[in-house]
Amino acid sequence: MRCCLSLLALLAVGGLHGQEKSTSFSDLNGRSHTPLSQADKKATVLFFLLPDCPVSNAYGPEIKRIAADYEAKKVGAFVVHADPDVTIEAAKKHVKDYGYACPVLLDPTHILVKATGVKMAPEVAVIGPDRKVLYRGRIDDLYVDYGKRRPAPTQRDLRDALDAILQGKAVAAATTKVIGCHLPDPKK
Amino acid sequence: MRMSAMLSLLICAGVSSAQAPTFNKDVAPILFAQCATCHRPGEAAPFALLKYEDAKKRGKLIAQVTQSKQMPPWKADKSDFAFRNERRLSEAQIATLQKWVAAGMVEGDKNDLPPAPTFASEWALGKPDLVVKMPKAFKVPAEGKDIYRNFAIALNLNDDKWVRAVDFRPSASSVVHHTLFFLDTTGTAAKKEADSGQVGSSGAMGGFRVPKGGLGGLGSLTGSGGGQPGSLGGWALGAQARSLPDGLAWKLPKGSDLILSTHFHPSGKAEMEASTIALYFSDKPPTKRFTGLQLPIAFGFAAGIDIPAGKKDFSIEDSFVLPVDVKAFGISAHAHYIAKTFNVTATLPDKKTKTLLKISDWDFGWQEQYRFQDYVDLPKGTKIDAKITYDNSADNPRNPTNPPRRVRWGKESTDEMGSITLSVIAAQEPEFSELQKGYQQHLIAAIRKFGGKK
Numbered sequence: 184m185r186c187c188l189s190l191l192a193l194l195a196v197g198g199l200h201g202q203e204k205s206t207s208f209s210d211l212n213g214r215s216h217t218p219l220s221q222a223d224k225k226a227t228v229l230f231f232l233l234p235d236c237p238v239s240n241a242y243g244p245e246i247k248r249i250a251a252d253y254e255a256k257k258v259g260a261f262v263v264h265a266d267p268d269v270t271i272e273a274a275k276k277h278v279k280d281y282g283y284a285c286p287v288l289l290d291p292t293h294i295l296v297k298a299t300g301v302k303m304a305p306e307v308a309v310i311g312p313d314r315k316v317l318y319r320g321r322i323d324d325l326y327v328d329y330g331k332r333r334p335a336p337t338q339r340d341l342r343d344a345l346d347a348i349l350q351g352k353a354v355a356a357a358t359t360k361v362i363g364c365h366l367p368d369p370k371k
Numbered sequence: 372m373r374m375s376a377m378l379s380l381l382i383c384a385g386v387s388s389a390q391a392p393t394f395n396k397d398v399a400p401i402l403f404a405q406c407a408t409c410h411r412p413g414e415a416a417p418f419a420l421l422k423y424e425d426a427k428k429r430g431k432l433i434a435q436v437t438q439s440k441q442m443p444p445w446k447a448d449k450s451d452f453a454f455r456n457e458r459r460l461s462e463a464q465i466a467t468l469q470k471w472v473a474a475g476m477v478e479g480d481k482n483d484l485p486p487a488p489t490f491a492s493e494w495a496l497g498k499p500d501l502v503v504k505m506p507k508a509f510k511v512p513a514e515g516k517d518i519y520r521n522f523a524i525a526l527n528l529n530d531d532k533w534v535r536a537v538d539f540r541p542s543a544s545s546v547v548h549h550t551l552f553f554l555d556t557t558g559t560a561a562k563k564e565a566d567s568g569q570v571g572s573s574g575a576m577g578g579f580r581v582p583k584g585g586l587g588g589l590g591s592l593t594g595s596g597g598g599q600p601g602s603l604g605g606w607a608l609g610a611q612a613r614s615l616p617d618g619l620a621w622k623l624p625k626g627s628d629l630i631l632s633t634h635f636h637p638s639g640k641a642e643m644e645a646s647t648i649a650l651y652f653s654d655k656p657p658t659k660r661f662t663g664l665q666l667p668i669a670f671g672f673a674a675g676i677d678i679p680a681g682k683k684d685f686s687i688e689d690s691f692v693l694p695v696d697v698k699a700f701g702i703s704a705h706a707h708y709i710a711k712t713f714n715v716t717a718t719l720p721d722k723k724t725k726t727l728l729k730i731s732d733w734d735f736g737w738q739e740q741y742r743f744q745d746y747v748d749l750p751k752g753t754k755i756d757a758k759i760t761y762d763n764s765a766d767n768p769r770n771p772t773n774p775p776r777r778v779r780w781g782k783e784s785t786d787e788m789g790s791i792t793l794s795v796i797a798a799q800e801p802e803f804s805e806l807q808k809g810y811q812q813h814l815i816a817a818i819r820k821f822g823g824k825k
Contacts, residue, residue: 235418237638241637327768331768
């Protein structure tokens with residue numbers, strides 16, 4: 184059981200399933216994006232969020248900072264809503280409340296969830312130009328457990344992963360455990 | 372191991388699906404009774420848990436955080452005396468939720484669904500005698516450290532009143548964690564706020580009341596007739612407003628300002644908070660007085676809190692022997708970030724020891740004011756022992772300074788405090804002054820001892 188779980192994890196971290204490679208998504212303004220295959224970027228971060236998850240929302244300012252800090256370094260960023268109950272209107276309100284500047288995508292059927300192997304919010308997946316998932320997990324270690332939060336993070340996993348990728352190095356911890364909310368089931 | 376657990380779950384789910392818990396029959400009663408106070412539209416919790424779809428969507432999270440006892444939030448361990456409105460789930464309830472999720476979250480027969488809980492539309496205790504609101508909203512930034520802020524609100528009362536209950540409604544419930552109510556008859560807090568030109572003033576515990584170094588102010592922290600002078604109790608997330616028991620009341624002198632000492636958690640989104648407070652008065656003055664026995668005295672001011680950087684197991688203790696028969700009706704704990712455990716016991720004259728309050732994983736965020744289900748009888752000669760432990764190591768994720776630094780007593784949240792307050796009446800009202808006198812003696816002895824050590 185454990186063996187096949189880790190095999191699955193390897194597969195997911197290793198590469199994307201062919202079918203999704205060129206999948207196109209419209210953002211809230213109707214612009215088209217191919218988040219899994221961004222040829223002009225050195226890497227792309229997908230931030231899987233849930234608007235009714237306090238842990239996810241608490242990361243709003245840090246997500247904005249990361250997106251802005253790495254934009255100049257040719258790293259793409261998307262906010263992804265994987266909850267099928269999140270409508271375009273709800274996603275727009277969420278953007279207005281938290282001020283995200285990067286494109287926001289809806290993934291009600293979990294195409295991006297399955298392609299990256301994420302399970303939680305806020306969970307991130309970093310995709311390389313070769314379409315491999317290079318990092319998947321938490322943004323940082325601010326939350327030690329549910330209801331147990333550090334005054335400030337001591338380890339900034341996502342930033343560390345991006346820095347390694349930009350320097351052409353391997354990501355030291357390619358997967359990390361996320362404290363947050365489970366993504367709901369996809370739309371059938 | 373994992374495989375066999377999985378296998379047995381599958382077997383359970385398959386073979387005994389007839390007995391698998393359903394939402395309508397087994398889960399809804401738990402959610403309605405223990406979760407819906409907060410988990411309903413318009414309340415502080417981030418999502419409602421009133422419908423099958425709501426619960427199914429969060430099933431995994433519900434199973435996880437109820438098993439780990441992070442939800443419902445209730446920091447007190449099971450002790451020898453029941454508290455009112457305990458939000459703790461029983462082991463059987465936790466097991467039911469586990470089974471329900473493992474078996475695929477079945478909805479069940481609609482006829483089994485109990486009626487949804489009803490809540491008072493505005494104020495749980497009915498029409499208040501006085502409703503006041505913060506005159507200006509306070510801006511809580513999107514992120515950053517927790518904020519403690521005091522807000523002075525003029526009550527404009529021309530007569531003394533007796534207050535039996537206080538209720539509180541935040542305007543931005545996602546950022547307001549708890550608030551303590553104080554009274555200021557001197558206008559100090561209002562003046563401080565007006566002079567600064569800002570909304571509210573900084574500092575914990577009402578800011579103006581905690582003595583700064585000098586011992587002169589300590590008298591004001593001891594018990595007296597209507598409970599701790601200047602206090603009207605507090606409100607914490609998830610708390611339900613209740614009247615003091617048995618006709619007891621806090622004294623509210625005319626001309627007092629109400630001070631809210633509010634704890635904010637930034638939520639990721641900037642919010643404006645303008646709290647509304649409802650006061651309920653007693654028709655007649657109480658026939659009994661009550662007081663708070665604080666151990667160690669004065670929020671631990673004289674308890675020798677001086678915790679070396681990196682120290683994992685620092686503790687403070689205090690004991691008080693009751694000079695008369697008392698009845699306890701409430702207990703609360705106060706400390707800051709690095710406190711770990713609280714243990715309060717009563718050793719009765721027959722040498723039997725009972726636990727009054729035990730907290731194994733102190734969380735600064737949950738400053739619950741526990742109310743006993745019934746009066747706890749504590750005869751004359753009962754010894755109350757309070758012990759508080761601290762972890763000032765880097766292993767404590769709640770440590771506000773990294774690397775750790777020496778921590779001493781102080782009102783800033785990076786300093787420490789530590790005390791419990793046992794709310795009591797004298798079993799025989801005429802003996803109340805003897806109780807007060809006994810506690811005053813304890814206080815003076817503690818200060819002398821502390822002064823001698825210094």
